[in-house]
Every structure is written in structure tokens, then in C-alpha cells.
Amino acid sequence: MKKHNFSAGPCILPQSVFKESSEAILNFNHSGLSILEISHRSKDFMAVMEEAQHLALDLLRLEDKGYKALFLQGGASTQFLMAAYNLLEKKAAYLNTGTWSSKAIKEAKLFGEVEEVASSKDKNFNYIPKNYSIPADADYLHCTSNNTIFGTQIKEFPTVNIPLVCDMSSDIFSRELDFSKFDLIYAGAQKNMGPAGTTLVVVKEDILGKVSRQIPSMLDYQVHIGKDSMFNTPPVFAVYTSMLTLRWIKQKGGIAGVQKLNEEKAALMYGEIDRNPLFEGFAALEDRSMMNATFNLKDEKLKDLFEDLAKVAHINGINGHRSVGGYRASMYNALPKESVEVLVNVMKELETQA
Amino acid sequence: MKKHNFSAGPCILPQSVFKESSEAILNFNHSGLSILEISHRSKDFMAVMEEAQHLALDLLRLEDKGYKALFLQGGASTQFLMAAYNLLEKKAAYLNTGTWSSKAIKEAKLFGEVEEVASSKDKNFNYIPKNYSIPADADYLHCTSNNTIFGTQIKEFPTVNIPLVCDMSSDIFSRELDFSKFDLIYAGAQKNMGPAGTTLVVVKEDILGKVSRQIPSMLDYQVHIGKDSMFNTPPVFAVYTSMLTLRWIKQKGGIAGVQKLNEEKAALMYGEIDRNPLFEGFAALEDRSMMNATFNLKDEKLKDLFEDLAKVAHINGINGHRSVGGYRASMYNALPKESVEVLVNVMKELETQA
Numbered sequence: 001m002k003k004h005n006f007s008a009g010p011c012i013l014p015q016s017v018f019k020e021s022s023e024a025i026l027n028f029n030h031s032g033l034s035i036l037e038i039s040h041r042s043k044d045f046m047a048v049m050e051e052a053q054h055l056a057l058d059l060l061r062l063e064d065k066g067y068k069a070l071f072l073q074g075g076a077s078t079q080f081l082m083a084a085y086n087l088l089e090k091k092a093a094y095l096n097t098g099t100w101s102s103k104a105i106k107e108a109k110l111f112g113e114v115e116e117v118a119s120s121k122d123k124n125f126n127y128i129p130k131n132y133s134i135p136a137d138a139d140y141l142h143c144t145s146n147n148t149i150f151g152t153q154i155k156e157f158p159t160v161n162i163p164l165v166c167d168m169s170s171d172i173f174s175r176e177l178d179f180s181k182f183d184l185i186y187a188g189a190q191k192n193m194g195p196a197g198t199t200l201v202v203v204k205e206d207i208l209g210k211v212s213r214q215i216p217s218m219l220d221y222q223v224h225i226g227k228d229s230m231f232n233t234p235p236v237f238a239v240y241t242s243m244l245t246l247r248w249i250k251q252k253g254g255i256a257g258v259q260k261l262n263e264e265k266a267a268l269m270y271g272e273i274d275r276n277p278l279f280e281g282f283a284a285l286e287d288r289s290m291m292n293a294t295f296n297l298k299d300e301k302l303k304d305l306f307e308d309l310a311k312v313a314h315i316n317g318i319n320g321h322r323s324v325g326g327y328r329a330s331m332y333n334a335l336p337k338e339s340v341e342v343l344v345n346v347m348k349e350l351e352t353q354a
Numbered sequence: 355m356k357k358h359n360f361s362a363g364p365c366i367l368p369q370s371v372f373k374e375s376s377e378a379i380l381n382f383n384h385s386g387l388s389i390l391e392i393s394h395r396s397k398d399f400m401a402v403m404e405e406a407q408h409l410a411l412d413l414l415r416l417e418d419k420g421y422k423a424l425f426l427q428g429g430a431s432t433q434f435l436m437a438a439y440n441l442l443e444k445k446a447a448y449l450n451t452g453t454w455s456s457k458a459i460k461e462a463k464l465f466g467e468v469e470e471v472a473s474s475k476d477k478n479f480n481y482i483p484k485n486y487s488i489p490a491d492a493d494y495l496h497c498t499s500n501n502t503i504f505g506t507q508i509k510e511f512p513t514v515n516i517p518l519v520c521d522m523s524s525d526i527f528s529r530e531l532d533f534s535k536f537d538l539i540y541a542g543a544q545k546n547m548g549p550a551g552t553t554l555v556v557v558k559e560d561i562l563g564k565v566s567r568q569i570p571s572m573l574d575y576q577v578h579i580g581k582d583s584m585f586n587t588p589p590v591f592a593v594y595t596s597m598l599t600l601r602w603i604k605q606k607g608g609i610a611g612v613q614k615l616n617e618e619k620a621a622l623m624y625g626e627i628d629r630n631p632l633f634e635g636f637a638a639l640e641d642r643s644m645m646n647a648t649f650n651l652k653d654e655k656l657k658d659l660f661e662d663l664a665k666v667a668h669i670n671g672i673n674g675h676r677s678v679g680g681y682r683a684s685m686y687n688a689l690p691k692e693s694v695e696v697l698v699n700v701m702k703e704l705e706t707q708a
Contacts, residue, residue, distance in 0.1 A: 026372060074428050081572060197551040216435040
């Protein structure tokens with residue numbers, strides 16, 4: 001019996017991707033070899049890496065616009081320091097919208113001055129700050145597009161004259177944006193793209209090479225670009241599985257196709273949170289994330305009953321993060337609408353039984 | 355038809371590991387969830403991480419001796435810089451035995467003075483230098499236990515009064531050593547342990563915290579130790595598969611058990627290289643690697659015939675690295691003795707047909 005998996009990440013991927021990646025471990029491309037035992041320099045894997053890079057740029061509509069796509073290791077947490085290592089000469093501007101922004105700020109401070117242009121910490125990050133000013137002399141502005149823990153999402157990105165850097169770990173490939181507004185996008189794979197263990201980095205080449213410090217090879221975007229993401233052994237399986245997911249997105253009609261489904265799921269979910277008198281949403285209405293819906297029971301006494309009903313319905317992973325409490329329904333690209341319907345029905349059932 | 359896979363890395367893993375990891379992608383631990391979609395904070399995965407760390411220390415006989423085992427991302431290439439970031443205050447000593455040592459030296463130079471205590475570059479790294487002196491005031495000595503590309507392996511490690519750091523990427527868990535001689539051991543998983551995408555770091559805690567520089571969180575061993583290798587989302591699947599391989603080694607009688615088989619395979623392989631008048635070995639006899647046998651055809655005109663015979667016998671991955679040419683038979687733990695017998699028979703068949 002498959003579960004309805006609302007896990008915040010690592011999280012659900014398309015069922016077809018699970019099937020294909022499972023098969024490739026036994027016999028990859030009819031080669032008689034496992035995807036786990038082939039050389040990363042083999043023709044078969046080079047083709048996987050190329051297709052993954054191509055699909056990433058194609059889906060983001062960034063082909064032939066001076067961008068490169070890299071599949072690196074280390075997670076977005078490594079990008080917190082790599083972004084600063086590669087771009088921060090004197091001062092950088094950071095928008096603080098939650099735990100991950102705060103961590104990015106902490107790492108950047110080792111490399112230069114950090115100006116926090118705005119923060120929503122005053123309300124436990126339940127909203128996205130607006131109308132802040134951005135220092136024109138900053139080396140870049142860093143923001144986090146979607147805040148998994150708090151369930152908020154930036155709907156309108158600032159227009160800036162400095163490079164725009166964005167951590168899109170939890171909403172990449174989930175909605176259409178003008179991605180050419182960004183100069184550096186990074187995203188840990190384990191939400192909308194693949195297994196934990198690789199991070200997509202999409203970088204506009206002309207912003208690089210401008211800091212005076214020496215950068216260790218593995219932390220240098222230009223080194224990875226120079227070797228087409230094969231400077232060292234890449235995480236072969238994670239890249240392969242990400243490529244399968246990107247193919248799936250393409251088949252679904254690209255980002256526009258999955259966005260439509262994501263909007264339907266979010267409407268269903270937030271509709272019930274707002275309708276059901278037993279629940280209340282956590283995030284400010286206008287900043288609600290399409291990926292992660294955070295909500296609480298108004299009456300904590302119903303906790304056990306709600307969680308029992310959810311368990312019986314095969315629902316997994318709806319506990320909220322400890323910094324918010326309550327519940328969080330993560331509705332990444334691969335989560336079927338049916339799973340949201342099941343959760344909504346459980347919420348309705350609770351209302352009947354309470 | 356399965357191949358005889360002599361690939362230098364990523365490389366063969368036990369067939370039972372392929373089978374179990376393939377199944378876990380469809381249904382992990384009968385949870386109804388894929389190993390790729392579970393939270394790294396779930397009880398099931400926490401148990402995997404603990405077992406992997408425990409097995410690593412247990413197999414190396416380093417439990418209760420002040421060591422910690424970490425499963426990090428980035429490959430040994432990231433350890434080249436992390437070792438220096440965490441340990442190099444003024445000067446470090448490096449033994450240069452090949453491409454990977456040279457790369458480690460290059461990264462360390464960004465952090466302090468590097469004294470190359472010896473190098474075998476004069477003979478294209480076909481031997482291991484001996485009888486060199488080690489500066490007593492160095493922060494540590496770094497060496498590479500096995501040189502995949504050149505087919506050499508350190509048999510006797512220097513006795514030192516400074517911390518001993520060793521890149522064991524290509525021979526970890528393949529032979530018994532007094533691992534307590536080492537203070538920091540690191541090994542990319544993709545040879546004897548698991549899929550590309552995780553690196554085992556075994557570190558003696560008392561050598562840490564002695565440099566004055568500030569270390570970014572993701573590059574700080576103490577940060578990872580403090581969070582039991584879960585500071586950020588670990589590469590779940592790569593850690594799980596590595597754990598399966600470590601279980602397999604344990605079942606084979608631990609390192610002593612696999613060493614016995616490795617010795618038999620190496621004896622068979624080098625026996626044929628030395629016996630067969632058509633071939634010659636590349637590495638110095640006393641420094642030959644038990645993992646990677648490098649050899650050449652004396653007569654290049656036999657190249658096509660040899661490679662055709664190998665192909666017909668379903669042999670994969672014996673082409674030598676471009677810096678050496680010729681052939682390389684990598685005989686990692688999981689390679690069956692039967693595969694070496696097949697290759698030896700092909701070499702004999704060439705002698706008959708030539």
C-alpha cells in the first residue's frame with residue numbers, strides 16, 4: 001500500500017521515476033551494468049549529465065542566455081558559502097525570510113559585510129517583507145524563494161541593478177517565473193527534482209571571476225563550469241534520477257504544466273484550511289506557499305484524533321517543523337492531487353467526529 | 355548477461371547490494387515508501403546512519419578510541435581542502451605519490467606552507483618513495499594509501515609524531531592495517547563502499563579545533579561531528595547503499611575476510627602479467643597495488659585483438675588512465691575471483707592467437 005507522502009524533503013518523486021531508477025540499479029540502459037558501477041566518464045553517463053543540464057536550462061527558458069547548469073554535491077548549505085566565496089568582495093545584501101536565509105547570512109558573514117535588507121523574524125517569519133531598499137553598492141542580493149518551514153513564498157521578486165541570487169531549493173520547477181531576472185539560482189535536489197545528494201546550480205557566467213580571493217577548486221563555480229560539472233566524480237545516481245524527474249516535468253507540459261496542477265492542489269488545501277473551523281493557517285494570506293501549507297489545530301485536544309485519522313488514511317509526513325509546530329502539508333510537483341483530497345477528507349472527517 | 359566489471363571507479367559493488375538497494379527504491383523497510391522519499395530525520399533513516407557509522411568504526415577497529423565516522427558529500431576532492439581548512443595552521447607535509455596527492459597539495463597551498471617530503475613524479479609515479487624525512491614542526495603529514503591511476507600502494511606507513519592524514523579512497527576496507535596510526539582517514543565511497551555521492555571521514559577528535567581561522571559550517575568537521583553527520587540533509591541513498599556494503603564486508607569476515615580474497619585475486623592477476631611474455635607490469639614490484647593492476651602490451655599491434663577478446667568475454671573497464679596508457683584491472687572488494695580468472699584466460703588466449 002503506497003502512502004500519501006506530504007514529507008517536506010526528502011520527499012515524493014514521480015512513481016515512474018522510482019520505477020526507472022530502481023531498474024537502472026539492476027541494469028542500466030541494457031548495458032548489463034548497474035548505474036551504480038559505471039564510470040562517470042562512460043558515454044552512457046556523459047549523455048545523462050548532458051541531458052540533465054540541457055533539460056534544466058530548457059525548462060527554465062535559460063538556454064543561450066549565458067547561463068550554465070551544474071550538478072554539484074553538498075546541498076544548498078554548501079551553496080550558502082560558495083555563493084559568498086565566489087561573489088562577495090565587500091558587501092552583500094540578504095533578505096531574511098526564515099531559517100535557511102538566516103543560515104545563508106551566517107555563512108556569508110565569513111566573507112564580507114552582510115546587510116540584512118529586511119527580515120520577517122518579528123513574526124516568526126510568517127510573512128514576506130516588502131518595500132525594503134537595496135544598497136546599490138552591494139555585490140549581490142540574496143533571497144530564498146520559498147520557505148519550507150514557515151510556508152511562505154516570494155510572489156514578486158525585487159527588481160535590482162545588482163546580481164540577484166536565489167535559493168530555490170523548495171520550489172524550483174514548480175511555477176513559471178522570468179528566471180532570466182536571476183544571476184545565480186541554486187536548489188538542493190531533494191524537493192522537486194531528485195534524491196538528496198545533488199544540488200542544481202544555474203549561474204550566469206558573466207557574474208563570475210570578480211572577487212580577489214583565491215577559491216579552492218571544489219568551491220569555484222568557474223572550475224566546475226570549465227569541466228562541465230565533471231571536475232570530480234559527480235553523484236552519478238542522484239544526477240540520473242534528477243534527469244528522469246526533469247524528463248517527467250517536460251512530459252507534463254514543462255513548468256506551466258506542473259504549475260497548473262500545483263495551483264489546483266494548493267487551492268484545495270488552503271480552501272479547507274480556511275473553511276474548516278477547527279484549523280487556522282500559519283502564513284500571511286498573500287504570502288502563502290504553493291509548496292508547503294502550514295496550519296494548526298485551534299484546539300490542541302483534537303491532536304490525537306486528527307493524527308489517528310491521518311494515519312488510518314495512510315498519510316505520511318504532515319508534522320510541522322519544531323519552529324512552527326502544528327502541521328505542514330508539502331505538495332511538491334510529484335504529489336498527486338488525490339493525496340490532497342485524502343488529507344482534506346480527513347480534515348472534514350475530524351470536523352464530523354469532533 | 356552480467357559483465358566482468360574492472361572499472362576503476364565508480365565500480366562494482368556486491369550483487370546483493372544492487373538487489374537490496376534497487377528494492378529499497380520501491381519499498382524501503384516495508385514502509386510503503388521509497389528510500390528516496392523518506393525524511394532524513396525519520397527513525398528508519400536515523401537507524402541507517404547510525405549503523406553505517408558504527409560499522410565503519412567497527413570494521414576499522416576504531417570504536418572507543420576517540421574517533422568519529424562521518425558520511426559527507428563532495429568526494430575526496432572536497433576533503434583535499436577540508437583537511438587543510440581544519441588542520442593547516444602554518445605548514446603541512448605531503449607525500450606525493452600521484453595525481454590525487456598532487457591535487458591535495460594544490461588545495462592545501464591555499465591555506466599555508468606545504469612541504470613535499472618526497473615524490474615519485476620522476477618515474478611517472480610508478481613507485482612509492484621511501485626513506486624521506488618528515489619535518490617535526492609540520493601540522494600533519496598527508497599521504498595517499500593507494501594510487502588508482504598508477505597502480506601503486508603504500509605497504510608500510512611512516513611512523514610519525516604529528517597527525518597522520520590519509521586519503522584511502524581506493525583501498526579502504528580492503529586490507530588490515532593498524533588504523534589507529536591515522537588521525538584523519540577519508541575515502542570517497544565509489545570504490546569499495548558505495549555509489550558516488552558520499553565520502554567517509556574518520557577523524558580523531560583531539561586533532562580538531564587547533565587552527566585560528568574561521569571555518570564555514572559545511573567545511574568544519576566539528577560542526578558535522580556535533581550533528582552526528584546530520585548537520586544538513588545527508589545523501590540518503592548513498593549512505594544507505596554504503597551501509598549495505600559495510601554489512602556485506604562484515605558478513606565476509608570483516609576486513610580480514612575480504613583481504614584474503616583480494617590477495618588471491620591479485621596473485622592470480624600479477625602472476626599472469628609476469629608469466630605472459632606479451633605483457634609487462636607498470637608499477638614497481640614491491641609497491642604493486644592489490645586493488646589496481648596496471649600493465650601494458652609489449653607489442654601495441656596486439657591491441658585490437660586483445661580488446662576484441664576481452665569484449666567477447668564480457669570484460670568491462672580495463673582501459674588504463676590516459677596518464678599511464680595500457681590497461682588497468684581494478685579488483686575492488688566486490689569483484690569476484692571468477693572475473694579475474696576470465697581476464698587471465700583472455701590474456702592466455704591472446705598468447706595462443708598472437
